[in-house]
Amino acid sequence: MKVAVLLAGVADPRHPLTLRSSRPPEIRRDNPLVFSPFDEAALELALKIRDGRRDTAITAIVAGGAESDALVRKAAAHRLDSVARLESEALAIWDVGATAHGLAEALRGLATRPDLVLIGREFGDFDDGALAPCLAAALGWPLFDLAQFARWEGDELILVRDGRSAEERLGLRPPWVASVTNDRRNRLRHPLMKNVMEARRRGFDVLTVAPVVPSATLKAVAPARERTRREPCRFLTGSVENQVAELAAYLQPWRALR
Amino acid sequence: MNGPVVALCPCRPGESLDVGPLRAAKTVAGEAGAPVAAILVEAADRQIEQARSEGDLVVWDVRHADLSPLDDAERRGPVFVEALKQSGLGDFRLAVLPAGHVGAALAAAIGKSFDAAVLGACAEIVLTAGGVEARRSTCGGRVEIVVAADGRCVVATRDASQRGPSRRVGEVRPLRLATPLPDRRPVERVGAAGRDRSVATARVVIAGGRGIGGDEGFDRLRDLAGCLDGAVGGSLPAVDAGWVPVSAQVGQSGQFVAPEVYVAVGVSGTPQHLAGVGAAARIVAINTDVDADIFRFADVGIVAAWRDVVPALVRRLRSSPEAFSPDERDP
Numbered sequence: 001m002k003v004a005v006l007l008a009g010v011a012d013p014r015h016p017l018t019l020r021s022s023r024p025p026e027i028r029r030d031n032p033l034v035f036s037p038f039d040e041a042a043l044e045l046a047l048k049i050r051d052g053r054r055d056t057a058i059t060a061i062v063a064g065g066a067e068s069d070a071l072v073r074k075a076a077a078h079r080l081d082s083v084a085r086l087e088s089e090a091l092a093i094w095d096v097g098a099t100a101h102g103l104a105e106a107l108r109g110l111a112t113r114p115d116l117v118l119i120g121r122e123f124g125d126f127d128d129g130a131l132a133p134c135l136a137a138a139l140g141w142p143l144f145d146l147a148q149f150a151r152w153e154g155d156e157l158i159l160v161r162d163g164r165s166a167e168e169r170l171g172l173r174p175p176w177v178a179s180v181t182n183d184r185r186n187r188l189r190h191p192l193m194k195n196v197m198e199a200r201r202r203g204f205d206v207l208t209v210a211p212v213v214p215s216a217t218l219k220a221v222a223p224a225r226e227r228t229r230r231e232p233c234r235f236l237t238g239s240v241e242n243q244v245a246e247l248a249a250y251l252q253p254w255r256a257l258r
Numbered sequence: 259m260n261g262p263v264v265a266l267c268p269c270r271p272g273e274s275l276d277v278g279p280l281r282a283a284k285t286v287a288g289e290a291g292a293p294v295a296a297i298l299v300e301a302a303d304r305q306i307e308q309a310r311s312e313g314d315l316v317v318w319d320v321r322h323a324d325l326s327p328l329d330d331a332e333r334r335g336p337v338f339v340e341a342l343k344q345s346g347l348g349d350f351r352l353a354v355l356p357a358g359h360v361g362a363a364l365a366a367a368i369g370k371s372f373d374a375a376v377l378g379a380c381a382e383i384v385l386t387a388g389g390v391e392a393r394r395s396t397c398g399g400r401v402e403i404v405v406a407a408d409g410r411c412v413v414a415t416r417d418a419s420q421r422g423p424s425r426r427v428g429e430v431r432p433l434r435l436a437t438p439l440p441d442r443r444p445v446e447r448v449g450a451a452g453r454d455r456s457v458a459t460a461r462v463v464i465a466g467g468r469g470i471g472g473d474e475g476f477d478r479l480r481d482l483a484g485c486l487d488g489a490v491g492g493s494l495p496a497v498d499a500g501w502v503p504v505s506a507q508v509g510q511s512g513q514f515v516a517p518e519v520y521v522a523v524g525v526s527g528t529p530q531h532l533a534g535v536g537a538a539a540r541i542v543a544i545n546t547d548v549d550a551d552i553f554r555f556a557d558v559g560i561v562a563a564w565r566d567v568v569p570a571l572v573r574r575l576r577s578s579p580e581a582f583s584p585d586e587r588d589p
């Protein structure tokens with residue numbers, strides 16, 4: 001099984017965001033980057049697939065500029081078969097159509113076609129979930145979205161997710177794109193220190209794709225407006241018992257009917 | 259371009275219609291004087307009636323001979339594409355879908371078939387001379403961008419707060435399709451997934467965060483939800499810990515909830531979490547940290563550990579006199 005994992009990274013949500021530029025690649029450069037929970041989930045899912053079958057080959061592609069090199073090494077520390085950075089300037093990462101086509105182009109350029117492409121349910125800071133289906137459409141491959149887990153049953157790889165009324169399992173007949181969401185079972189493991197050191201020494205390829213035709217233009221970039229609120233928070237005071245009584249009275253109109 | 263604005267509404271049996279796309283389509287079209295239509299696929303009578311009561315628009319009641327309620331976007335996408343063509347709406351300027359993974363998958367299918375620009379989940383959508391301009395939240399809710407595209411566009415929306423039902427009612431036109439659909443995927447469905455009631459449509463949502471610390475705390479939140487006819491949701495760390503299913507994750511990467519009351523317990527109130535809570539919700543926060551951001555957005559707050567508050571609150575609600583009837587509730 002050949003698995004390609006697409007990774008993007010996001011501005012670390014634990015730090016305030018620096019917004020000095022209206023160009024997304026510069027916004028990315030101006031902020032410390034970390035893998036998003038969905039990058040991590042996609043990578044862990046690939047590792048789980050390899051745990052089950054040692055002949056699984058994993059290629060990770062991190063989309064970004066030189067500021068993303070640390071993320072590439074972080075991925076490499078999991079002893080992947082190959083890691084590369086995809087120069088993202090040409091992708092216009094805020095443009096869903098352009099990014100989908102650029103990623104599809106990069107995947108087509110790999111020496112061997114992957115059987116399975118794993119991508120987080122959101123890809124980087126500028127995607128809200130529209131990208132994975134558009135990538136599948138650009139490749140002309142089917143999409144299994146919001147995958148949570150994977151396991152082998154004999155020679156068959158089964159992807160698993162919670163559906164509306166039941167757990168849904170798909171036996172994979174390649175090629176597929178799967179978007180991955182966070183789940184207790186796919187929290188990214190810690191790499192061994194010796195592999196972290198090895199990844200620091202190892203080089204990696206930088207892939208490029210020809211600039212894709214934009215499907216949209218970016219007209220403005222601004223800090224988000226604060227959520228408006230009616231009045232300052234009313235803190236309940238007095239003993240905990242009193243506070244509970246007051247809160248119960250506040251919630252009374254929504255009490256379930258017996 | 260003077261084609262119509264079309265709301266595309268995937269319908270599920272037993273659920274009420276998500277009117278967000280319909281209202282957004284009406285608002286956008288109204289401002290530009292463009293015609294507006296809605297396509298409902300496999301809608302129940304109640305859902306058709308809901309769409310019709312939204313006002314002056316044509317509601318296409320679309321059914322496909324080979325579509326089952328369990329079919330996913332892979333088979334629903336081609337139905338919407340065919341419906342757009344056969345209803346004569348293929349020259350649309352803008353197609354509006356519900357935000358979320360189903361809407362995203364349908365957007366990709368429609369974008370590909372009609373060579374339309376997919377703009378993502380947007381707000382403040384306006385028609386321009388040649389296309390569409392819209393605002394999108396990025397960088398974990400910390401940055402807003404304005405994107406524009408010429409020609410046909412597809413957007414998703416989660417905002418149902420726009421203009422509501424009007425006095426005029428829409429016209430319903432049936433459309434029966436039998437075009438070939440892609441083969442069904444061999445998806446096996448096993449057992450029951452979500453034990454909990456859906457947060458998306460609940461009037462009261464009780465959300466637990468990392469501060470809850472374990473399954474036992476979530477059991478107490480379920481007790482509270484039971485007292486309030488509510489649903490239990492969680493933050494991303496609570497889902498990661500396995501305390502709550504991913505279908506109940508609230509936030510930019512999960513469910514968008516628009517309850518009347520949102521009780522946030524052990525939730526710090528990050529922009530990524532609050533992006534999933536409708537602006538009209540009254541927020542009640544219970545948190546040990548008086549400086550937690552959630553209190554900046556809460557209407558009512560208690561600074562305490564959940565263990566000291568939630569079980570006592572449940573006891574109190576269970577023992578207090580008969581509940582109000584729905585008519586007596588606060589508007």
Ligand SMILES: Cc1cc2nc3c(=O)[nH]c(=O)nc-3n(C[C@H](O)[C@H](O)[C@H](O)COP(=O)(O)OP(=O)(O)OC[C@H]3O[C@@H](n4cnc5c(N)ncnc54)[C@H](O)[C@@H]3O)c2cc1C
Pocket residue numbers: 010013036037122398466467468469470492493494495496507508509510511512523524525526527528530531534544545546547550562563564565
């Ligand atoms: C790309 C991306 C997407 C994301 N999407 C989402 C999303 O959709 N939804 C989401 O929620 N997050 C999302 N996140 C994660 C987000 O950044 C935060 O990590 C998360 O919202 C924090 O969750 P929390 O409030 O439960 O945890 P914390 O921030 O750790 O807060 C826990 C709170 O519990 C309080 N507490 C501790 N003990 C107690 C106690 N005994 N009783 C009461 N209170 C207590 C603490 O004071 C603290 O305020 C996303 C992050 C990224 C990078």
